[in-house]
Amino acid sequence: MSTLRVKAISSLHAEFSVPGDKSISHRAAIIGGLSNGVCEVSNFLPSEDCLNTLKAMRALGANFEIIEELEGYGPTKLRIHGQSMKLKAPEAPIDCGNSGTGMRLLAGLLAGQEFTSELFGDASLSSRPMGRITVPLAEMGAKLETLGDKPGCAPLRIHGSKLKPIDYDMPVASAQVKSAVLLAGLFAEGTTSVTQPSVTRDHTERMFAAFQLSCRTENNKISVPSGQMPESCDIIVPGDISSAAFWLVAAAAMDGSRLLVKDVGLNPTRTAILKVLGRMGAKMTEILHSSTGEPIGNIEIHGAPLKGTTLLPEEIPNLIDEIPVIAVAAALAEGDTHIRNARELRVKETDRITTTVENLRKMGADVEEFEDGMIIHGGKRLKGANIESHGDHRIAMAFAIAGLFAKGETVINGTDCINTSYPGFAHHLDAIRHERTNPEDFNLPVITK
Ligand SMILES: O=C(O)C1=C[C@@H](OP(=O)(O)O)[C@@H](O)[C@H](O)C1
Numbered sequence: 001m002s003t004l005r006v007k008a009i010s011s012l013h014a015e016f017s018v019p020g021d022k023s024i025s026h027r028a029a030i031i032g033g034l035s036n037g038v039c040e041v042s043n044f045l046p047s048e049d050c051l052n053t054l055k056a057m058r059a060l061g062a063n064f065e066i067i068e069e070l071e072g073y074g075p076t077k078l079r080i081h082g083q084s085m086k087l088k089a090p091e092a093p094i095d096c097g098n099s100g101t102g103m104r105l106l107a108g109l110l111a112g113q114e115f116t117s118e119l120f121g122d123a124s125l126s127s128r129p130m131g132r133i134t135v136p137l138a139e140m141g142a143k144l145e146t147l148g149d150k151p152g153c154a155p156l157r158i159h160g161s162k163l164k165p166i167d168y169d170m171p172v173a174s175a176q177v178k179s180a181v182l183l184a185g186l187f188a189e190g191t192t193s194v195t196q197p198s199v200t201r202d203h204t205e206r207m208f209a210a211f212q213l214s215c216r217t218e219n220n221k222i223s224v225p226s227g228q229m230p231e232s233c234d235i236i237v238p239g240d241i242s243s244a245a246f247w248l249v250a251a252a253a254m255d256g257s258r259l260l261v262k263d264v265g266l267n268p269t270r271t272a273i274l275k276v277l278g279r280m281g282a283k284m285t286e287i288l289h290s291s292t293g294e295p296i297g298n299i300e301i302h303g304a305p306l307k308g309t310t311l312l313p314e315e316i317p318n319l320i321d322e323i324p325v326i327a328v329a330a331a332l333a334e335g336d337t338h339i340r341n342a343r344e345l346r347v348k349e350t351d352r353i354t355t356t357v358e359n360l361r362k363m364g365a366d367v368e369e370f371e372d373g374m375i376i377h378g379g380k381r382l383k384g385a386n387i388e389s390h391g392d393h394r395i396a397m398a399f400a401i402a403g404l405f406a407k408g409e410t411v412i413n414g415t416d417c418i419n420t421s422y423p424g425f426a427h428h429l430d431a432i433r434h435e436r437t438n439p440e441d442f443n444l445p446v447i448t449k
């Protein structure tokens, strides 16, 4: 089991970009693989989650060629050969690894195929709820079996069939469920709609538009007609704001620091963290430099003494993956931070309410746990501790950031999981820990094939 050791730093002055967006990379692999030609994808995220989705699409017939590779990880630039909506039956069960997004989106895709397939994942993924997708997909006419030891959990056996369209009132604010139903909708006979209880990330809708698939959003109802063919196109994946969030928090909480994160996704359904850090007192400027498809830009942030805040219920889905590191920011801020209405955290890679609270307490923070979140009474000096990631990438990275502020050494146990979403995190952490200011020290090694 690998570990990271972190000590406090006194300044952070850096400029760099983070690897590609995980959500967008999954969708580029899936929709590119369905398209009617060759798609070049730049800044693809070569993390384990996205590589599993890419391999899944290859098992379904959509091959890819690597143009550029992040050394030791996988493709950052590739060419996907679309299958014009005609997938082949995979020869073996498909491994989704640790990825809820991969499994749920692929299940939607497979529900409409005229063959039987199986999806499985690691222990964490095998304990996450799949009923949220099997229910609407069964309503569309697919037969899905959950084969896991835990009821309603993976592995999934999917007996695909001709689908009928549904008008689905989604009970949870989940972009994965929405996307699974919309992908299935491409293979249904008629128009499929999903109504979401509040705005969730809209990368599927934007990716559909990039591939010239008609898809309408009106008052939180998203509708997709069937009988469409995705027109192949080239995709540039922006940097992942969920990865940038770790450094944004580090800079925000360090008075006198300056950080410039370049070429990062600024999709408004993902930027709630910027609003929260702004309310906490961080000084920020966003400069948008491209807004076709997915908005991309730079974020410049200056640290300041932070104060507590309350996360708004409608913000929760738009910063769900950033909550562990927001909790770290809250522990470093003066006053109370209320994180409630966030029950969804209990069904992520770990129960992130428990794992965040447990590790914050180990570091000396004052935290109250609730069924749907936590209240953090900030301002106590953090102390180094032995942190357990429990195999959860966001927990491992969030507490590496906490370690940059703690008295004494912080040891994070179980850091291999970081490759789920952020290859190169250890390199960036090393540059930050050594208080490097030269942008070149942050570059990750890319090999052209
Ligand atoms: O659609 C996506 O790409 C994602 C949606 C979110 O999950 P939910 O849809 O379960 O909220 C998020 O936590 C996950 O990391 C990525």
Ligand SMILES: C=C(OP(=O)(O)O)C(=O)O
Pocket (backbone or CB within 6 Å): 098, 099, 100, 101, 102, 321, 348, 349, 394, 421
């Ligand atoms: C929850 C996450 O991802 P997924 O649901 O795809 O496993 C995450 O990346 O924090």
